[in-house]
Amino acid sequence: MRIDIISIFPQYLEPLNLSLIGKAQSSGRVDIAVHDLRAQTTDRHNTVDDSPYGGGPGMVMLAQPWLDALENVVEQSPKISTRPRLVVPTPSGRVFTQAIAGELAQEEHLIFACGRYEGIDERFFQQAVQGGQGVNANVNANVTVDVDRISIGDFVLAGGEVAALVIIEALTRVIPGVLGNDESVTDDSFAPGAMQYLVEGPIYTKPATWQGHDVPEVLVSGDHAAIARWRRDQSLLRTIAVRPDLIQGSSAEQFDDHDLQVLASAGWTFSQGRWVH
Ligand code: 6GU
Numbered sequence: 001m002r003i004d005i006i007s008i009f010p011q012y013l014e015p016l017n018l019s020l021i022g023k024a025q026s027s028g029r030v031d032i033a034v035h036d037l038r039a040q041t042t043d044r045h046n047t048v049d050d051s052p053y054g055g056g057p058g059m060v061m062l063a064q065p066w067l068d069a070l071e072n073v074v075e076q077s078p079k080i081s082t083r084p085r086l087v088v089p090t091p092s093g094r095v096f097t098q099a100i101a102g103e104l105a106q107e108e109h110l111i112f113a114c115g116r117y118e119g120i121d122e123r124f125f126q127q128a129v130q131g132g133q134g135v136n137a138n139v140n141a142n143v144t145v146d147v148d149r150i151s152i153g154d155f156v157l158a159g160g161e162v163a164a165l166v167i168i169e170a171l172t173r174v175i176p177g178v179l180g181n182d183e184s185v186t187d188d189s190f191a192p193g194a195m196q197y198l199v200e201g202p203i204y205t206k207p208a209t210w211q212g213h214d215v216p217e218v219l220v221s222g223d224h225a226a227i228a229r230w231r232r233d234q235s236l237l238r239t240i241a242v243r244p245d246l247i248q249g250s251s252a253e254q255f256d257d258h259d260l261q262v263l264a265s266a267g268w269t270f271s272q273g274r275w276v277h
Helices: 010-017 019-026 063-076 098-104 122-130 161-172 224-242 244-248 257-265
Strands: 002-007 031-036 085-095 109-113 146-151 269-271 274-276
Touching: 002 010, 002 063, 002 161, 010 019, 010 031, 010 161, 019 031, 019 161, 031 063, 063 109, 063 122, 085 098, 085 122, 085 161, 098 161, 109 161, 122 146, 146 161, 224 244, 224 257, 257 269
Parallel strands: 002 031, 002 109, 085 109, 085 146
Antiparallel strands: 269 274
């Protein structure tokens, strides 16, 4: 997968060279390039923003440098057959989930537009979706992308860079081959499938007794079925405690009979198409 990131603070994206994503780059599973939006400006002050039409606080990013940057990125990136997806981190996007991470992980080419200030002039997106001849005389690429506005939660950041890091880390670890075989992503919290509406429960490592606290007996029993069942029970109980909204958004079909017993023992029963608790 190719990932291009456009930002006025390229250094914000340096952590992408570390750890899991750094390794995914070295192994060729992802190819990441960061581009400085200011490189597109032609005036003496490298202007990227101006005051909003209609008034109001803050500044709005100019459409032109963004279109020029997008054209350059599409022009420079290795030939890719599919239409790139332009991911725009913004609090006014759809809320990011593990399912969306899986969806993005299937794309061949993602371009992240990390805005700052109040955001980017809307006409940049209109133009990016529509395509047509670019105004940049040197490049004149015919750029069309799918625009995907994504929020990482109900709070406001100072810019899209940190959100792009979050989204890229989540999608990279679900690209096949990025994690080892023994680090299955299907058991993760929110993983599509059996864990979709659940968070993981507690985990333990050595020593078996630490500061007077014992590891739960079942985990040292060697009984794999009992361990799997215990973990699932813990997951159900923790989800009820910290994320009842996840259970509320699920239906009884997500759960087996034993799950439903555990939920019932915690006061949650599914009746006439909804959860009662
Ligand atoms: Cl994706 N960007 C910004 N700037 N703020 C956010 C966000 C994204 N998600 C939540 N707040």
